[in-house]
Amino acid sequence: MDSSTEPTDTIAAAAAGDVAAFECLYRQFSPRVYGLCLRLTGQREAAEDCTQESFVAAWRALSRFERRSRFSTWLHRIAVHCVLSRRKGLRFEYEVAEPALGLPDRADPGSGTPPLDVERAIAALPEGARHVLVLVGIYGYSHAEAAGALGIAEGTCKAQLHRARQLLTSTLGLEQP
Amino acid sequence: MNDRQQDSLDRLIANLPRDIVPPGNLWPRVAARLSIRPRHAPPMALAAAIALAAAGLASLFTWAVLQGPSVPRVIQTVAATTSFDEPRDPKYLLARDSVEKTFRDRLALLEPATRAKIETSLAVIQKAHEDIRKALAADPQSPVLEQLLQSTWHDEFDLYDRVVRATQPTMTRI
Numbered sequence: 555m556d557s558s559t560e561p562t563d564t565i566a567a568a569a570a571g572d573v574a575a576f577e578c579l580y581r582q583f584s585p586r587v588y589g590l591c592l593r594l595t596g597q598r599e600a601a602e603d604c605t606q607e608s609f610v611a612a613w614r615a616l617s618r619f620e621r622r623s624r625f626s627t628w629l630h631r632i633a634v635h636c637v638l639s640r641r642k643g644l645r646f647e648y649e650v651a652e653p654a655l656g657l658p659d660r661a662d663p664g665s666g667t668p669p670l671d672v673e674r675a676i677a678a679l680p681e682g683a684r685h686v687l688v689l690v691g692i693y694g695y696s697h698a699e700a701a702g703a704l705g706i707a708e709g710t711c712k713a714q715l716h717r718a719r720q721l722l723t724s725t726l727g728l729e730q731p
Numbered sequence: 732m733n734d735r736q737q738d739s740l741d742r743l744i745a746n747l748p749r750d751i752v753p754p755g756n757l758w759p760r761v762a763a764r765l766s767i768r769p770r771h772a773p774p775m776a777l778a779a780a781i782a783l784a785a786a787g788l789a790s791l792f793t794w795a796v797l798q799g800p801s802v803p804r805v806i807q808t809v810a811a812t813t814s815f816d817e818p819r820d821p822k823y824l825l826a827r828d829s830v831e832k833t834f835r836d837r838l839a840l841l842e843p844a845t846r847a848k849i850e851t852s853l854a855v856i857q858k859a860h861e862d863i864r865k866a867l868a869a870d871p872q873s874p875v876l877e878q879l880l881q882s883t884w885h886d887e888f889d890l891y892d893r894v895v896r897a898t899q900p901t902m903t904r905i
Contacts, residue, residue: 580761588757589750619871672744672747692744719740722740
């Protein structure tokens with residue numbers, strides 16, 4: 555199911571306490587939430603925990619969801635908050651031994667660069683740069699949204715993205731000779 | 732970084748899948764934690780308690796005069812023992828409106844200056860509650876905001892309780 559579709563009736567039912575409806579929301583949105591958590595944390599176990607925490611928190615807060623934003627946006631904000639809440643004390647090491655987490659073999663058949671190389675390069679970025687790249691570059695946040703979610707200034711967000719792109723260009727060998 | 736490099740990088744990033752299916756089924760773990768805090772029971776129990784209180788208060792306040800502040804205590808007890816999940820059940824909201832109306836009827840028995848102070852206090856509490864609720868909508872994961880919301884909710888009923896206590900002798904004389 556396309557996670558970009560907003561199932562308004564299901565959201566309303568879940569907000570009223572319907573667990574089955576909430577499970578439908580989980581089935582629809584968990585891949586996007588897990589992908590976001592995995593890339594932000596760089597750890598499978600941490601991503602699973604954050605995904606779980608995100609949906610539990612969403613369940614508890616759903617009655618206050620006012621539809622001023624899309625449900626997916628609201629849910630992702632919870633996920634980012636979960637990740638940031640538990641990042642202290644965590645070691646961010648990308649799990650190279652577990653590459654097949656639903657990723658396709660190649661990102662772009664014509665690019666010659668397997669997506670796992672890109673994922674590894676992203677995971678190897680400094681934390682601040684990685685968070686911004688994941689939110690802005692992959693998940694389409696605006697700088698203002700990413701800055702708000704990460705608790706940083708918008709200018710810092712732009713600088714971190716620039717830094718991330720430079721580092722990735724170098725790591726992936728996209729530099730011209 | 733030149734345009735060509737930028738395009739190459741943008742293409743690589745754009746082709747990354749946004750969705751990644753969790754390796755295991757996380758739903759049972761999520762569902763297990765949902766069952767710890769069922770959403771139907773607290774609002775319904777609360778609605779029932781408030782409805783009972785509303786009925787008692789709205790019928791004739793002589794009952795409350797004779798029994799003291801027991802009705803607001805019922806509300807406070809429920810509020811204190813129920814895990815907080817701000818109810819939106821129509822029955823609850825209706826009952827709450829009824830309680831507030833009765834409270835205002837009693838408030839009218841007070842001196843204008845006293846009444847004005849109480850109304851100001853109530854407005855402050857309700858404004859704080861609304862502000863916190865809006866903040867929670869934007870940041871629903873915040874335990875601090877959750878705590879503050881619960882606190883304002885209790886404060887409101889505490890104010891009702893104080894007014895009931897304060898108006899009891901006055902009404903007895905009436």
